Structures are given as C-alpha cells and as structure tokens.
Amino acid sequence: MQDPRFITFEGVKKSYDGASYVVRGLDLAVAQGEFLTLLGPSGSGKTTTLMMLAGFETPTSGTITLGGQRIDSVPAHRRNIGVVFQNYALFPHMSVGENVAFPLKMRRMGRAEMAERVRRALDMVRMAAFEARKPAQLSGGQQQRVALARALVFEPKLVLMDEPLGALDKQLREHMQIEIKHLHARLGINVVYVTHDQGEALTMSDRVGVFNDGTLQQIAPPAMLYEAPANPFVAAFIGENNAIAGRVTALAGGRCRIETETGAAIAALAGDGLAVGARATLALRPERVGLAPAESWENRFPARVEELIYHGDHLRLRVAACGRDDILVKLPTQLAGPALARGAEAVIGWRPDDCRALALA
Structure with missing residues (x-):
C-alpha cells in the first residue's frame, strides 16, 4: 500500500532575516508516487519550499519528513534526492556519459554497474546515441534530457524539479512536459515540481499546490483547482x-x-x-x-x-x-x-x- 504521507511538512516556516517569513506555517502531505506541482508567482514561497526539501535551505521552524524519517537536519548530499534545475548545471568539460555517471562516482559505485546504470538512464531519455558528446554539442532540449538522466541514474525515490523547462521554446517545452509525465508514470517515483506556468502545472500534475505570500492557498487535483477555486487569488491565478x-x-x-x-x-x-x-x-x-x-x-x-x-x-x-x-x-x-x-x-x-x-x- 502506498504511503499517503511519504513526504510531510509540519508547521514549517522560513525566514532569512528573523522578521519576515517567505514560508509561513506550511502543513503539507505528499503521497508515495505522486506528481505534485508547486505553483505561484515570484516570491510566493514555492521555490524556498523545494529548496528546504532538497536540503539547500534549512527551515527556521517545523519538521520535514521523507519516508517516515525526519530530514530537516540531514545534509543535502545524504538525502538521496534527484534534483533538476532550469540551467541544467551540466559539467561542460565532461561528456554526456560522464555527466550522468557523476552521482554514481560520488557513491563509489563499481565500473560495471555504473556503466549499466548510465546506459539505462540514457535509454530512458532517448539520449544513448549522444553519450560521447559534450554539453556544448547538444540542443537545449537534449541538455535537459541529460540533466534528467543524471537525476534518475542513482534511482532516487524522489526527484525535485525547479523550473526545468523554463529556458525551452514553447513547442519543445510542451513536448518535454509529456515526456516527464510519461517517465513519472513508468518509474513510479515521486516528483515535486516548481513552476510559475499554470498550463504546465495543470498538464503534468496529480495535484497542484498554489502559493501566495508564503502561504499555501489551495492544494487539489488540476480539475478541482480550476473548477472550484478556494478563494479569489486561486481563481485569478489559475486560468x-x-x-x-x-x-x-x-x-x-x-x-x-x-x-x-x-x-x-x-x-x-x-x-x-x-x-x-x-x-x-x-x-x-x-x-x-x-x-x-x-x-x-x-x-x-x-x-x-x-x-x-x-x-x-x-x-x-x-x-x-x-x-x-x-x-x-x-x-x-x-x-x-x-x-x-x-x-x-x-x-x-x-x-x-x-x-x-x-x-x-
């Protein structure tokens, strides 16, 4: 049976100056295998929430758990979470294969298993033919596929994505939306996705959490969010x-x-x-x-x-x-x-x- 509280935020607040809060008392539960999108305008708290889950930011107060274990004080590199950013963050001097293998090298994996994992990850994103190329020889969409393969190669239970398609043109962005959703369905992993694009959120997600001014305004499946907004802000922001x-x-x-x-x-x-x-x-x-x-x-x-x-x-x-x-x-x-x-x-x-x-x- 899937855990309905695979990820939890309980009373989580985040302040950078000790006076104002960018996240205000967040309570949130994410089910195992769910694709959750955090949506909202700039400065609404969605990216800070993702960064706290990744371990790149520390909550001012409250607790975060993953798989029943408290992680708000666990360093980012020990959380076993895959992360994909908008700027791809690929190493320019490494080949595609070397970039994808990098997380496995950090885990001191053996050569044979590493090669097999890299091959499977590149096959998943249809980039096996480009293994020897450098990032500069790839298009934006191809680089994003490589970044996705690198986030998946060590088989994490959770993948975080922060505006991963923001730099792509409209047609390619829409194509990648469907590809990411298909990968999620096939692998059964959890995805927490941040975007300011409402169409992207409605297209890809099992549920969408709408943020404004550091507060979660509503969390619901896309159709419910659109048809039954909880307040005027959600009604205006969605569609x-x-x-x-x-x-x-x-x-x-x-x-x-x-x-x-x-x-x-x-x-x-x-x-x-x-x-x-x-x-x-x-x-x-x-x-x-x-x-x-x-x-x-x-x-x-x-x-x-x-x-x-x-x-x-x-x-x-x-x-x-x-x-x-x-x-x-x-x-x-x-x-x-x-x-x-x-x-x-x-x-x-x-x-x-x-x-x-x-x-x-």
Whole structure:
C-alpha cells in the first residue's frame, strides 16, 4: 500500500532575516508516487519550499519528513534526492556519459554497474546515441534530457524539479512536459515540481499546490483547482477568470444570489465563508459564458461587443454587461455568426453551476 504521507511538512516556516517569513506555517502531505506541482508567482514561497526539501535551505521552524524519517537536519548530499534545475548545471568539460555517471562516482559505485546504470538512464531519455558528446554539442532540449538522466541514474525515490523547462521554446517545452509525465508514470517515483506556468502545472500534475505570500492557498487535483477555486487569488491565478464583485442577497443549499452594484442579480454556487449581506466575488471562466443562451438559463443579460479577437480555434470577445465593459467570452469559431462584430448588441448568459461566489478576505 502506498504511503499517503511519504513526504510531510509540519508547521514549517522560513525566514532569512528573523522578521519576515517567505514560508509561513506550511502543513503539507505528499503521497508515495505522486506528481505534485508547486505553483505561484515570484516570491510566493514555492521555490524556498523545494529548496528546504532538497536540503539547500534549512527551515527556521517545523519538521520535514521523507519516508517516515525526519530530514530537516540531514545534509543535502545524504538525502538521496534527484534534483533538476532550469540551467541544467551540466559539467561542460565532461561528456554526456560522464555527466550522468557523476552521482554514481560520488557513491563509489563499481565500473560495471555504473556503466549499466548510465546506459539505462540514457535509454530512458532517448539520449544513448549522444553519450560521447559534450554539453556544448547538444540542443537545449537534449541538455535537459541529460540533466534528467543524471537525476534518475542513482534511482532516487524522489526527484525535485525547479523550473526545468523554463529556458525551452514553447513547442519543445510542451513536448518535454509529456515526456516527464510519461517517465513519472513508468518509474513510479515521486516528483515535486516548481513552476510559475499554470498550463504546465495543470498538464503534468496529480495535484497542484498554489502559493501566495508564503502561504499555501489551495492544494487539489488540476480539475478541482480550476473548477472550484478556494478563494479569489486561486481563481485569478489559475486560468482566465471573470471576477464580478457584488453582495450576497440569498444563501441556501450550496447556492447563493449575488447582486452587483448595477443591480444585476446572479445565481451561483456558494463557496466557503459566505454570509448574507457580505461582499463576494464571482469566479466565472470565459468559456462558460454563452452567447445567445437558452431561455432556461437563469443568468441572462444584455451585452454589447466591445472587442473581438480571432484565435484560430476560438474567438475571444470582450463585452459590456452587468455594469462592466471587460467581461471575457471564449467562443468556438464555428459558432460565431456573420453578424458578430464590434458594437453588436447581444445576450450573454451562464448557468448557476458555471460560476462560484467566493468570500472576500
């Protein structure tokens, strides 16, 4: 049976100056074999959390365990953790094979077993044909594969990745996302991955932890994070979002009604912490907004098209409605009628289950 608490952070704080905290009271459990991504803006605490797990930073307080053993005071080189960074950190004077073999040499492994391990690791990342080359003779994607092989060659139970694809172009980055996810599934190892790219996090992860200002805001599977954000920050940071402010006028059975400043009444799912009379913000994804919605939809409002941008497979509309002029609508291109143009009058709408009211702190 897999351990649901293979990695734990309990009450972990990190301060560099003794006054302010970059990580504030982190409690987190990671299951064995899980691919967890730490996501957030710069300075949110995600990289510091990874560095504490790697052993490159020491918690100011709290405990970190790996496989049931406390490791917050164990030196980095004794944690048996693989690490992959954005800059690859390959030794330029060594060949590909020598770079991959380096962790094994540090462990004083025998030559025959070392050669076999290097061969297997390079095969895993499809770089066996490049074993004799130097890093300068490789593309960025190839260098990242070598860095990944080096992190896997000593068969760690945990691999940490800090923005490993940030230096690659879009097409190669997307290709490597899938390759890393396939390797994770095949090897059954734990991966803790840091990125500021929300698409990358949603594509690769079993769960995503969203950080802001040193605090874990929400941790959940990608679909839940996107469909049921816990607060306005998560709703705004994950994907595109129409944040419509208002006041709660009714609340019952997991549903609520929000009234905007212009008097528009909107039915929605109720998030946690709402109260009648309190201010709230609606989280509404642009693709959930329909143009010319069915009469049965409870939320229907007159609108005017302010801007229309062609994106190939979809149109992005900015419309004025509910007292605002910045509501985004994503519409499949084939559903756009010939009359749709800037300045056109329209009706937009969405179902109550397609938006969620979130309490304002």
